[in-house]
Amino acid sequence: MPWRRPEAGAWGVMVSEFMLQQTPVSRVLPVYEQWLARWPRPADLAAEAPGEAVRAWGRLGYPRRALRLHGAAVAITERHGGDVPRDHAQLLALPGIGEYTAAAVASFAYGQRHPVLDTNVRRVFARAASGIQYPPNATTAAERRLARALLPDDEATAARWAAASMELGALVCTARNEDCGRCPVARQCAWRLAGKPAHDGPARRGQTYAGTDRQVRGKLLAVLREAVGPVPRAVLDRVWDEPVQRARALDGLVSDGLVEPLENDRFRLPLT
DNA sequence: GACTCGTGGAA
DNA sequence: TTTCCAAGAGT
Numbered sequence: 001m002p003w004r005r006p007e008a009g010a011w012g013v014m015v016s017e018f019m020l021q022q023t024p025v026s027r028v029l030p031v032y033e034q035w036l037a038r039w040p041r042p043a044d045l046a047a048e049a050p051g052e053a054v055r056a057w058g059r060l061g062y063p064r065r066a067l068r069l070h071g072a073a074v075a076i077t078e079r080h081g082g083d084v085p086r087d088h089a090q091l092l093a094l095p096g097i098g099e100y101t102a103a104a105v106a107s108f109a110y111g112q113r114h115p116v117l118d119t120n121v122r123r124v125f126a127r128a129a130s131g132i133q134y135p136p137n138a139t140t141a142a143e144r145r146l147a148r149a150l151l152p153d154d155e156a157t158a159a160r161w162a163a164a165s166m167e168l169g170a171l172v173c174t175a176r177n178e179d180c181g182r183c184p185v186a187r188q189c190a191w192r193l194a195g196k197p198a199h200d201g202p203a204r205r206g207q208t209y210a211g212t213d214r215q216v217r218g219k220l221l222a223v224l225r226e227a228v229g230p231v232p233r234a235v236l237d238r239v240w241d242e243p244v245q246r247a248r249a250l251d252g253l254v255s256d257g258l259v260e261p262l263e264n265d266r267f268r269l270p271l272t
Numbered sequence: 273g274a275c276t277c278g279t280g281g282a283a
Numbered sequence: 284t285t286t287c288c289a290a291g292a293g294t
Contacts (some may be wrong), residue, residue: 121290214279218279229276
């Protein structure tokens with residue numbers, strides 16, 4: 001992956017982590033390349049209108065991430081001299097960076113020792129160590145303890161371990177159709193040794209996208225991304241025929257800062 | 273802890 | 284066709 005090359009730098013790692021939050025690698029790749037070519041440093045992005053970040057985000061989904069990445073670039077420029085901070089707590093204080101992303105940037109970009117617990121690693125640990133097919137819906141204290149216990153002591157080794165355990169989950173120990181034949185720890189895997197018992201308990205609740213506010217928001221924002229200038233409400237009205245839900249979705253976008261209302265019932269991506 | 277927040281490819 | 288889900292964060 002381009003964000004694993006040394007020349008990607010901390011900013012490249014950070015951009016990739018934002019984009020990879022809930023979005024598959026194959027869809028991130030082209031947008032990542034365009035993004036880094038256009039905004040090679042945090043200050044370059046910080047100098048842009050936030051709406052440009054939202055526009056360049058394209059169809060990656062969850063566009064609030066674009067807004068937060070822009071906000072993080074501004075904060076880095078103002079508070080950290082334009083350099084992505086190395087300190088975990090300072091990373092965590094940036095908008096859009098939570099427990100996982102702070103550890104990922106500190107580990108992948110700066111080679112530090114942090115437990116990196118994403119959905120891939122959690123699945124690997126659930127199977128190899130706990131003997132269950134899938135991890136709990138939300139990360140538990142027990143999972144964090146396990147991750148800390150398994151993390152190698154040496155800093156450089158820990159950073160390599162973080163990347164390796166994630167790759168193992170992403171490429172081999174996948175959610176469906178896991179490939180135990182390629183797994184380096186298959187002989188020690190508690191789940192495999194137990195005969196791969198199927199996940200019990202409640203199924204992870206499905207999302208059901210059709211007809212939700214999220215779908216309406218997506219349609220509204222798609223129109224605004226493509227528009228050059230301000231868009232009249234009448235144009236936005238065409239994306240959804242149910243007026244109450246349509247208004248609620250647009251209001252939500254405005255209150256999230258993804259859309260800026262103008263005079264005369266017109267709208268655009270935010271300039272400030 | 274429960275919910276919200278996009279999108280599209282694969283099973 | 285429907286379901287599942289992909290390197291989470293914020294409220």
